Amino acid sequence: MRTLYHLPLSPFSRKVRLALAEKRIPFDLRLERVWDRRPEFLALNPACTVPVLQDANGLVLADSNAICEYLDEAYPDLPLLGRTLAERAEVRRLVAWFDHKFQSEVTRNLLHERQMKRLLGRGNPDAGAIRAGYANLKPHLDYIGWLAETRAWLGGSSLSLADLAAAAHLSALDYIGDVDWSLNDGAKDWYARIKSRPAFRAILADRLPDLAPPAHYDDLDF
Amino acid sequence: MRTLYHLPLSPFSRKVRLALAEKRIPFDLRLERVWDRRPEFLALNPACTVPVLQDANGLVLADSNAICEYLDEAYPDLPLLGRTLAERAEVRRLVAWFDHKFQSEVTRNLLHERQMKRLLGRGNPDAGAIRAGYANLKPHLDYIGWLAETRAWLGGSSLSLADLAAAAHLSALDYIGDVDWSLNDGAKDWYARIKSRPAFRAILADRLPDLAPPAHYDDLDF
Structure with missing residues (x-):
């Protein structure tokens, strides 16, 4: 079976989960507390970061960019990087x-300071x-x-990894209540569109044992 | 003509210069002082980072990863990302x-603290x-x-972007005299091999107006 080692609020893990779901590739999720530095996990990825994907063929992939490039090469139906050289360059620039x-x-200043420091007992938020x-x-x-008002999707005419990368960061921040969607209507409308996609359901259903998201988190008409 | 906007000590610029040179793609270099936030440059890359490549076809590419992926797609002779899915995943992991x-x-702690802070007048090194x-x-x-002792090159059996990324960082640090090559013989032997390649010559010939490199910097038998 295919296994994705992840952390629920890691935007890089979320990006890969969304890419797999958009491509309709089934996978098991496995929570990896990277700070435990589990020897079996270090053997899979010496950088000891999530996400790591162990594909059904046994291949182990580390680094979210390497995983996403691999997914578009190994499972080319529903491409997520664009088709022309110019489209692909623009998607990669935005990722x-x-x-x-x-x-x-943004993400490091909020998610790391407000969540990770508390979780890991690394002092008070700055x-x-x-x-x-x-x-x-x-x-x-x-x-x-x-971007959303000048193009169909952030990277161009099709949904791409640019949308998934942006949505991954914003959804993790939204879970901890840190996104003020009133700041920009175009961004809010774009997020409402991507949040309504079937690929987003598993992420919206995630719950951390010790932290509930705000009420609007999984509301498609937030 | 093809133009690469760069900074001489930027490892990301050096990686792209090496990739272009390995592929024998001619290009002009243009120094871009990103801290000046030149409006014409911001129009090319709103992130205001180097490297930016303006290709001969007019396409503008920002972000060193997007540029290198583009180069391997647009100029597939002498591939630098590997051939099989597994090779490509390993090269991308190492990049x-x-x-x-x-x-x-490493790089940020040394190059940023010792060079960039001084250059930009941003206080004393930490x-x-x-x-x-x-x-x-x-x-x-x-x-x-x-890696160098267990494989022909860092990423596998062929020279790849993994070697170029590593050499780009190390060569920038070597210019400011911050690499103690006696720390690991295998790393030193690998660097001697890559430093001897014709693609490396332009980088070894670079000189900053106000800072000379150590004597061993361009010595192939350092």
Whole structure:
């Protein structure tokens, strides 16, 4: 069977879950507490990060970008990277935008400070980082809104990994109540569209044992 | 003509320069001081990072990963990502290892603290970060040495982007005199091999106006 090692609030894990679900590839989820540095997991991925995919053919893949590129090569139906060279370059540019720029400017400042530090007992949240995270969210939602209003989907005419990467980060932040959707209507409309897709259902059904999401989290008409 | 916007010590720019040179694709280099936030450059890449490639067909590509994936798709002779699904997954895993893990554990702690802060007038280097960077270099060189001794090249049987990503980071650090090659013989032997390739010549010939590299920097028998 195919197994995805993940953490529920990891945006990189969520991106791969969405990619697998959009491609209608069945998989089992396995929770991996990476901070335990389990030797069997280190043997699969010496970087000790999630997601890691063990495919049905036995191949083990680490790093969310390597996994997503592999999925589009190994399961080319329903391509998620675009078709032309220009489309693919734009999708990859935007995936990097969300996985690096949005990650370092928003996700890390909010998710890491407010959740991971508490979970791992690594001290109090840094109020300055949290303020920066909230301040940085607005221009990013504006950019998403602008993209969504000028194109059918963020990366171009089709749903792509650009949408999945953005939605993965935003859905993790939305779970901890950190996204003010009133900041940009275009971004909110785009998120409502992607949230309504069948591929999103499993993520919206996720619940952490010690933390409930806000009421709007799984509401498709939030 | 084909233009690569770059910074001389940016490992991500160096990786793309090496990929273009290995593929024998001619290009012009254009220095881009990203901190000036030049409007014409922001129009090419709103993330305002280097490298950015403007290809001869007019296509503009931002983000080093998007550029390298594009180069292997648009110029498939001399592939740099591997041929089989398993090879490609391993090359991409290692590129992420160097561009994210090595970058955050070593490159940022040394290159950013010792060079960029001075260049941009952003205060004094953080001694703790520099100590961490030097301490983290040893296990990374050991990993490179282990890979190089168990395989022909870091990613497998052929030279790949895994080698170019690793060499890009190490060559930038070597320029500022921050690599102690005595830490691992296997890593040193691998670097001597890649440094001797014709594709490396332009990088070894680079000189910053206000900073000379150590004598061994362009010595092929360092």
